[in-house]
Amino acid sequence: MKLTILGGGGFRVPLVYGALLTDRAEGRVTEVVLHDLDDSRLYAVTRVLEEQASAVADAPRVTATTDLDEALRGADFVFSAIRVGGLEGRANDERVALAEGVLGQETVGAGGIAYGLRTVPVAVDIARRVARLAPDAWVINFTNPAGLVTEAMSRHLGDRVIGICDSPVGLGRRIARVLGADPNEAWIDYAGLNHLGWVRGLRIAGRDELPRLLADPGLLGSFEEGKLFGTDWLRSLGAIPNEYLHYYYFSREAVRAYQQAEQTRGAFLRDQQARFYEEARRADVSALDAWDRTRAEREATYMAEARETAGAGERDADDLSGGYEKVALALMRAIARDERTTLILNVRNQGTLSVLDPDAVIEVPCLVDANGAHPVAVDPLPGHAAGLVCAVKAVEREVLAAAESGSRATAVKAFALHPLVDSVNVARRLVEGYTQVHPGLAYLE
Known part of the structure; x- marks a missing residue:
């Protein structure tokens, strides 16, 4: 089985390859093609992978190329992990936003919009190429902003593109651990958008254990989210937010x-x-x-x-192990071998959240099998969460419209409508600032 990794010179690629090395079952990935625009980065990462594979018999063969069509042709799975503009672009996203007194984080607020505006056109081109060169391939999208980019690609690939993120997995794992439960046996009731979701329940043997956690200030304040948000706020919400909601609640x-x-x-x-x-x-x-x-x-x-x-202090040692590569491997196994499993993924809504239309990409538990990922029915979002989800999804739709039309006015509208941008004039200055530092936004007119 052939796996193509776009952004193959990226720093986190060895995590994915390390996960592949643990898979010895029939139908595993035997060929990995790394694609990147930067030869020197490909060389460095290939050296890391060679050392990883040195003690592993029959490790997946690794090749590298800067030719995108060559990389895609004949792929069974495509991992999209690109970073348009590189880390210099991310640093500029932060700098321009902070100069205006708003958040520049790469997936949240102004920084996420800027990143999306320059990434969506590239992601759409990739999706079209996959549809032409590898029509039977499944695309697993790591590229941030993950929900937005997955939705852009889904317009050309339908349900054959699935977005993944390790944040919900890590959150569920931490909650289960503090409750003394096995994370692998817990059902996590999670819903929202990428980097904008809430755990509303955690069921073990059919019993929801989240109320027990919320009722115990000691337990509630003992893990990452309890420290980030404070026990009083979590008890007021009656839910545990994704860590990225800190940027909204404590902007x-x-x-x-x-x-x-x-x-x-x-x-x-x-x-x-x-x-x-x-x-x-x-x-x-x-x-x-x-x-x-x-x-x-x-x-x-x-x-x-x-x-x-x-005042949350250092991260716990158990939280330093990453996890998105494990989600990716579990997803591939489920599809390639029909090993049915449940994962929290970014997929098209299809009526799961009533406040959004069927084509909106959301982040919810999904049943995964050989036919792909199928969102599980979840309870409606409470009013405060529904309002935020609808507002941010509206912004994502304006980003997609701006990327398709090249309209500068629509880009301004995307910034201005975001809950973390507090002025239309600030939105105009953000578009001006970002177009000055990002050549990839020259299409906005």
């Missing part, structure tokens, strides 16, 4: 923390990864050791500004 504090930070997250990762790629290309250095060290630092500093704002 002023988040912006202030970013403004006061020595470096934004994007600038930190840009500089950190530049050091890694330079080191990993050296023949006298273990590329895998360099990657391991860099990854440990990356994970430990994840959402550092939000945790500092909340």
Whole structure:
């Protein structure tokens, strides 16, 4: 089975390959094609993968190419993990937004809109190529903003594109762990959009254990989300929000923390990864050791500004293991081998959330089998959540419309309608600022 990874020179590719190395069953991936526009990054990552595979018999064969059509042709699965504009683009997203006093995070608020505007046209081109060159392939989208990009691609690939994210998985795992339950045996009642969802229940042997957690301040304050949001707020909500909702519920504090930070997250990762790629290309250095060290630092500093704002302290050791690669492998196994499973995924709504239309991509539990991912019926969102979900989905639709039409006015509308952008004039200045620093937005007129 052939797996093509777009953005194959990306830092997290070794996570995916490491997961593939653990799969010894019949029908596993035997060929991995890495595609990237940057030869030097492909070389560095290929060195890491070679070291990973050195002690594994019959490891999946790895090739690398800068030719997109060659990479896609004949693929069974396509992982899309591209970053249009690179980490320099992410750093600019943050800088332009913070100069206007609004959030520049890569998936939330102004930064997420800027990232989406320059990524959607590229993602749509990829989707069209997949439809032409590998019509039977399943596309697994890692590219952020994951829900928005998945929806853009679904207009050309239908349900054969599925978005994944490790945030809901990590959240469910933390809740189960603090309740003393096996995460693999828990049913997580989760619903919303990517980076905008809530756990409303966690059922073990048919019993909802979330009320027990919400009723115990000690337990509730003992894990990441309890520290981030505070026990009083979680009890008021009656649910556990995805960690990214910290940017909505504590927006002023988040912006202030970013403004006061020595470096934004994007600038930190840009500089950190530049050091890694330079080191990993050296023949006298273990590329895998360099990657391991860099990854440990990356994970430990994840959402550092939000945790500092909340006084949450360091991340727990159990939260430093990533997880999106495990979701990807489970998804591929379920489809390729009809190993039926349940995963929280980004898929078309199809009537699951009544406040949104059928084609809106949402993030909910799905039953997965050889025919793809099928959203499970969930309870309606409470009013406060439904309002936020509808507002953000409306913004995503304006981003898609702007990317399709090239309309600068529509791009301004997308920014202005976002709950974290507080002025139409700010929205106009954001579009001006972003078009100045991103060549990929030159299409806006």
